[in-house]
Amino acid sequence: MIKIKTPVSEKEIRSLQVGDTVLLSGVIVTARDAAHKLMVEEKPDFIREFLNESMIYHCGPVVKQDNSGLWKFVSAGPTTSAREEPYQAEVIKEYNVRGVIGKGGMGPLTAQGLKDQGAVYLHAVGGAGTLIANTVKEVINVFKLEEFGTPEAFWVIRIEELPLVVTMDSHGGSLHKKILEKSRNVANRLIAN
Numbered sequence: 001m002i003k004i005k006t007p008v009s010e011k012e013i014r015s016l017q018v019g020d021t022v023l024l025s026g027v028i029v030t031a032r033d034a035a036h037k038l039m040v041e042e043k044p045d046f047i048r049e050f051l052n053e054s055m056i057y058h059c060g061p062v063v064k065q066d067n068s069g070l071w072k073f074v075s076a077g078p079t080t081s082a083r084e085e086p087y088q089a090e091v092i093k094e095y096n097v098r099g100v101i102g103k104g105g106m107g108p109l110t111a112q113g114l115k116d117q118g119a120v121y122l123h124a125v126g127g128a129g130t131l132i133a134n135t136v137k138e139v140i141n142v143f144k145l146e147e148f149g150t151p152e153a154f155w156v157i158r159i160e161e162l163p164l165v166v167t168m169d170s171h172g173g174s175l176h177k178k179i180l181e182k183s184r185n186v187a188n189r190l191i192a193n
Contacts, residue, residue, distance in 0.1 A: 058102030060151025077129030089113025
């Protein structure tokens with residue numbers, strides 16, 4: 001496994017290839033639909049320092065607050081990334097993002113954005129929310145909690161050794177595209193028979 005810690009350089013990210021397994025540590029930010037829409041339409045500065053040479057995690061966490069007011073992640077499974085396709089390439093460029101974490105992969109706009117900016121798409125294991133939550137060691141901050149609600153807020157978190165797989169790289173490689181093409185070929189052969 002390749003160990004990576006944010007902030008991470010473009011050179012380090014461009015060395016990754018589809019299929020590489022990664023243990024990610026450092027500060028990352030959760031962001032879903034409302035957050036991506038805001039980043040494209042209003043380009044807020046409050047999140048900029050946390051995303052610069054860091055990563056966005058498509059995740060709507062389950063959280064709890066202890067008696068002292070500190071937040072703790074209870075579950076942090078990935079959400080489907082395809083919903084962010086209209087926004088992702090622009091967000092990567094605007095905020096100098098080096099990676100996007102989620103499940104299910106993304107489309108051609110994001111693939112081009114990854115190539116242009118030197119970023120990768122990392123696949124997290126769906127259904128492993130409580131295990132992934134154990135890698136969250138600290139909630140550093142939360143933005144837009146009241147406006148967006150818990151799942152859609154920007155959660156700035158520090159993680160340790162989150163296991164991920166590179167499924168879209170900065171060279172145009174996409175495991176999702178390969179699997180789709182193979183599936184279509186099999187389907188076409190089955191239909192032809």
